[in-house]
Amino acid sequence: MSGSIKDRVAIVGMGCTRFGELWGKGPSDLIVEAVHEACADAGIQIKDIEAAWAGSIFSGHGGRSVSEPLRLKYIPITHVVNACASGHDAVRNASYSVAAGIYDIVLAVGFEKIKDEGMSGLPGMDNVTHTHAVATMPGMFAMMATKYFHRYGLSPQEGKTMLAKISVKSHYNGSLNPKAHLRNVLTVERVLNAPIIAWPLGLFDCCGVSDGGAAAIITSADLAKKFRPDPVYIKALQICASPTSGRVTTDYDFTHVEEGYRAGIAAYKEAGIKNPRKEISMAEVHDCFSITEAVTMEDLQFSPRGKVKDDIDAGIFELNGALPVQPDGGLKCFGHPIGASGIRMLYELYLQLQGRAGKRQIKNPKLGLAHNMGHEPLAPTVSVCIVGL
């Protein structure tokens, strides 16, 4: 394998709706608002889009789900379904089409209308024989927390306090973001006293459940500066799908995500990064649950194995820390409209790199990393995207 996407394509326009329980908005609102903002940002018209990739797992059904609300006329559109990595995979496919020299201007859009279900959590994903244990997504990730605490000798109080600090940090960042769903500031005490959802995870260890949409306009590196002076270049696009052996064989430790680790290694190789902790300026990772963010810090080699607690306690991942994580508030505050999340993460990195992040602005960032983890820890699909100036 010799190919690399590094510096071959660039994002020149992005859009993102406010995320939240958008009772009054349907999928077309989310798509039209995100894409129109992205086009305006890139200074192009809808008709300039030559091809599109749409990420969504519940709200979309084929490429028409995007052409119809936008009235995109007679262009190729592909619907990408790849669990929580659907948004990143839409960007990946769109980028490859440009890198291959097929198109000059393409659209990647992610969207999800979750809150039409009338219940908390995500719509169901049972297997056909109903033999899967009756656990929710919080339950599946909670088992990773149980095992992490057990392996590293953390008492429930110590482990839960470590996780609480993750949520407190993200909520502070989210409070600064007008597009976030949840904008309340938390305390460790409040997180610890919240009702249990799936032991040991409590309410504030879980991300919100929201509607939202986000979009990116992608062009070739050669053309990028014709659209804007500060395009954001793609440095790496990697996806790692599980062979699902974690659920079947006894060698998986359940305190890391092998697919996340491998997607990270592949992305660092593609981007030419030797020391991720030093070289990455900021990260938006898949914090569907607090434990997921903790383990991801180790999978991405930001923290040594079993040592993320030290970095959390030292404030490394806070907005003013050495490696800010979830500067926009993360899934914790944005919720997780599945197809939209990956592109929402890139939207924050894009704004930060261009110095447009307002109160959340990180000083002089060079490289940003976005990470999505689909399904559950025993059988995940993980994407890692790296972007930079």
Next chain:
Amino acid sequence: MIGITSYGAYIPWHRIDRQQFAKAWGGFAIPGERAIASYDEDSLTMAVEAALDCLRDIDPPAVDGLLFATTTSPYKEKLCSATMALALHLRRDIQTADITGSLRSGTTAIGFALDAIKAKRTNSMLVTASDTRMAAPSGINEQALGDSAAALLLGKKNVIAEILDSYSISDELAATWRSETDTFIRAWEDRMVMDESYSKVMPEAISGLMKKSGIGPKDIAKVVFDPPGDVRRHGRVAAELGFEPAQLLDPAGIFMNLGLLGSAMSLIMLVSALEQAEPGEKILFAGYGNGADAFLLQVTDAIKKLGEHRGFARNMESKCMMTNYNDYLRWREIVPVDQARRPERGHISVAANWRQRKDILGLWGIKCRRCKTPQYDNGGITTTPIRVCAVCGAVDDFDDYDFSRRKATVFSYTQDQLAPAADPPSSVVLIDFEDGGRMLFDLTDRNPDEVKVGMKVEMTFRKVYFDRGITNYYWKARPIRC
């Protein structure tokens, strides 16, 4: 020699103090407690558990037939013993039949099994009797009934109790009944049933058998027969027949601790008698219900060589007291309850169930012939059946591997408060099997506070889903019971 070659029993882990019924409804509480099948159990699953106990040291393919006796079959139309045969790993070329509708279906099944073996139609037959009868809330029968199952293996080899003779009486009386549309049992006045049926039929069957066999009460070491609704009448019948109290297997203890167990009652009593039996003893055994079946048994030396079984005594001691009556109402779906705000589960596919019948009902996995790794997968939409080894990548180069009878250790767990559960929280465990293989399972019959990493578990057959009249049966983990 034809007779019983092994026995087993299953008593649900959950019991309720009968005071809970009186607390809910007022009025009188029968002393003691009763056994209650969990929300994920029915007569079929309990019969499987009793049969597994019975077959503990027996190679399942050696069994030539299976009879399921019950008044509470989960199906009006569909053979339950065919489902059970897959869970028990029995062969395909066997007799399977459900014997339903009568409280003496258990003893009727023993008679049929005996005849089939005598007629050389089969060499062995597994008889199971199981009941989960329901009486309408607030009535005395709600307190009196209990849920349990028993299993007896009949055959010619290693007979522990030879069946010497049998005798039956048929009697027409609507003592208890349920029509096609009744959920709860109905009963005629107790006193008439006892005066005109039980107190006449049982002596007729027992004395008829003694006369036919040319023996008297003094030749019998133990007399084992099920009681009527008023348990005190049992002793009176025995006395009238000339038996001393010491000869009786007294049903009072079973009634006080478990309740009236329907078609399983007489068989559970026999299992209890066999647990205490000595070689050479004669046991007179009978079951009542629209008549009676009586059998004369002689215990052999082989009973001393029978391996360990949970049987009656150990099952009886292992219990968890339910703390309220509401759980019983919820588990039996007697009152409608609020549904969890969670996604509706999809329909049952008979085709998918059938395709995977062996690994779903029998918990058969695979063992890779190349790397020797045992594997099973119950998670993904596209992951079953396993065609490619998860470790070495070998394709279709596997042997069948039985996970159902293996013990495992909890690798991690959660107590999920959000998942819909009849007995919240939903306890879910990732378990490592003793000789390899890892799986995710629901954990049942557990105290949530006692679940931890490293806990030992075993597999138990349960119902997991109901849709459009079909019940999906599958396996769950449970802490090692006793």
